[in-house]
């Protein structure tokens with residue numbers, strides 16, 4: 001049982017560290033078992049070291065850095081057992097423009113292999129879409145959906 | 156004791172409803188005591204009705220609508236006992252561009268009476284500032300602060 | 311296989327007329343003001359894929375998923391969502407190049423599932439789509455607010471995520 | 477009265493050199509990348525205004541507020557924040573047109589407060605500033621993440637907010 005756990009842990013760990021480095025250039029992060037001998041008696045910590053900073057437990061990071069680390073973890077979970085469709089609803093709050101751009105690029109790359117539906121409020125995120133739909137709610141309380149031309153948006 | 160509570164409640168209620176209408180044009184919201192007879196036996200609910208929608212308990216609203224309603228509540232608390240200085244750290248996640256604009260305008264108005272320090276990641280929020288400072292972290296791990304010219308930003 | 315379009319009718323804020331959303335094979339983005347209905351589209355996908363808990367779709371019970379009439383319209387008698395697949399690569403174990411999955415719920419909360427118009431059980435739909443549409447833990451669907459939960463999770467629960475995956 | 481400038485030295489990520497932030501009488505905005513130090517400026521304000529809990533400034537203990545040396549610098553021997561006020565309207569009950577409040581903490585966690593360079597007690601600072609800088613409940617300071625807490629608060633705790641105000 002611990003065997004299976006460690007296999008899963010190691011595979012997830014690899015995905016996580018790789019994705020974090022893509023999202024945080026020059027940064028490194030790894031999953032750390034609190035109790036490596038008997039994992040089930042401890043929790044799972046994340047050590048993250050953005051470029052130029054010291055390694056710290058993830059809870060000492062800034063709000064945006066925590067969000068970025070959580071996203072790396074989520075994407076690692078997705079890479080573990082890939083599916084044909086991903087649906088992401090507003091995963092980009094807390095991120096600065098540069099981090100938004102990196103997340104957008106990562107999603108754009110995944111969308112070559114899988115189908116992705118992304119709900120966002122940010123221009124930089126919608127600009128990497130192949131298709132764009134706008135939703136508005138009319139006074140009648142009914143949501144209307146319409147196709148949006150992507151050509152005009154800043155890439 | 157209930158006297159003092161009801162006075163405070165009514166005053167806060169007025170502030171809240173007024174601010175909500177400014178943030179959600181055509182919308183109304185009010186604070187509702189679960190137990191009006193003995194308030195201390197019940198909680199405090201918020202009923203909110205954005206324009207074109209039915210009155211609902213706030214927990215049925217969308218993510219951004221909940222954030223907007225929470226901000227109206229926070230600003231009402233601030234109006235209750237005004238201070239000379241307000242510090243707001245990233246209060247604008249979850250809001251769409253139009254709501255960001257309204258929050259920015261409300262903050263701009265308050266900054267005529269009080270001093271406000273606003274931390275934000277959004278252009279629309281920083282564009283209403285009288286002064287703008289940028290922070291960056293150097294490879295040395297030291298934060299550097301510098302003044303930013305506001306003239307170039309889209310208002 | 312990939313989703314060619316989503317169709318909604320009477321589902322949450324989408325009114326009584328059928329709404330059709332043709333998807334890209336790659337990345338489709340949905341934008342719009344707060345409260346416009348973006349997350350309702352996500353709820354529609356959860357619904358048609360057979361989610362058993364109405365709460366996941368931010369409804370107290372399944373009948374809350376029916377369009378409630380909004381401002382002066384008549385409420386919908388049922389809510390229906392269809393998912394149309396292009397199955398030319400036969401990734402879906404069914405002998406058809408186009409596959410339409412649908413789920414309809416009426417005011418009593420009773421659900422009817424269909425595969426290519428033929429009535430089916432929820433289990434048949436889950437079996438048909440499990441390989442492509444669902445991952446252990448459901449992490450292919452990141453709902454609004456999930457990232458915040460991942461940020462706040464304590465180390466023990468975070469490790470339990472791995473237990474469940476293993 | 478209003479804050480004319482904030483000065484920081486050795487405080488969190490602000491290094492060993494003195495940093496000076498001249499504020500607008502109206503709205504001053506602080507922007508920058510994630511992790512650059514924006515919230516650390518907010519923590520500096522909490523610190524100089526006499527907050528007793530280091531946790532509020534995202535530190536385990538007060539000594540964590542000292543610049544830790546970052547990448548190869550020497551750690552700071554102390555952390556100091558000063559708040560300079562323009563008191564021409566005499567809104568602050570002190571006989572001076574400029575008022576400088578400062579707080580310094582050293583590695584042992586010992587704090588020294590000053591008003592216009594003269595040593596003072598924390599209570600004196602709190603009394604001096606209470607009318608202008610603090611509101612019951614501290615709602616004039618909305619920290620990162622507070623809005624989310626207000627969104628998730630349950631009705632009972634929400635009502636308790638009013639109890640505390642009354």
Ligand SMILES: Nc1ncnc2c1ncn2[C@@H]1O[C@H](COP(=O)(O)OP(=O)(O)OP(=O)(O)O)[C@@H](O)[C@H]1O
Nearest residue numbers: 217218219322323344345346347348349350377378
């Ligand atoms: N059964 C229903 N009938 C009619 N309208 C409904 C129904 N259920 C929900 N709604 C409406 O749908 C709206 C919420 O939509 P949704 O959560 O999709 O917004 P959103 O676009 O995701 O907003 P945000 O950007 O704030 O997250 C609410 O205004 C609500 O009144």
Ligand SMILES: Nc1ncnc2c1ncn2[C@@H]1O[C@H](COP(=O)(O)OP(=O)(O)OP(=O)(O)O)[C@@H](O)[C@H]1O
Nearest residue numbers: 062063064488489510511512513514515516543544
């Ligand atoms: N005592 C200290 N010495 C040196 N650096 C520190 C110290 N305490 C915190 N830091 C650094 O400050 C940074 C966090 O800064 P802060 O929380 O102000 O970021 P932020 O600009 O608010 O980011 P976000 O937009 O993500 O909220 C971290 O990188 C952390 O390493």
Ligand SMILES: [Mg+2]
Nearest residue numbers: 217218349454
């Ligand atoms: Mg939403």
Ligand SMILES: [Mg+2]
Nearest residue numbers: 062063515620
């Ligand atoms: Mg911050």
